[in-house]
Amino acid sequence: AQSVSQHNHHVILSEAASLELGCNYSYGGTVNLFWYVQYPGQHLQLLLKYFSGDPLVKGIKGFEAEFIKSKFSFNLRKPSVQWSDTAEYFCAVNAGNNDMRFGAGTRLTVKP
């Protein structure tokens, strides 16, 4: 079964700093890739997803992610974070079956 690794458990940034959260997965076949966000006290919601085509995908709120097949990576980026981006971010991988695997999550704290 596929597995997902998120390298950073907790990231602390100041407003306007750039963000990159790492995500690597282990599966050799075709995958569908997702980033979900969980704001404090809220449920998970989709930030962006990739399943084919342009490996650079754009999501909501200025986030983007790049799929690099050779590195089995799907890193999340944002050029300038805001205080409202404080949340927990989850990378998820699906190998086209019914099994969705999530990473352990990265908690982002943005200081105003």
Add this chain to the structure above:
Amino acid sequence: NAGVTQTPKFQVLKTGQSMTLQCAQDMNHEYMSWYRQDPGMGLRLIHYSVGAGITDQGEVPNGYNVSRSTTEDFPLRLLSAAPSQTSVYFCASSFGRGSYEQYFGPGTRLTVT
């Protein structure tokens, strides 16, 4: 649309007690699933269903039962609660498997003492 709803929001059980976590969706989604969220471990799939009458096990199914008698509802049953089942439980639904976005409910925080 209410989306995905879960009840209760909070629950405290004693070891050995049983209970059912309720999940309902009004989006006519075929695929529904249950996850548990534990610190440092992300979300882990417990059980899922690809349609009414069809369920299957996920990554961590032990201690949990599910059934899917209607498209809308997907309850999760704990037959004999254990402290290891203390967690936050999320129900999710989507149009299908694979590349489809999952819509999550607000979660149920369960404590087993």
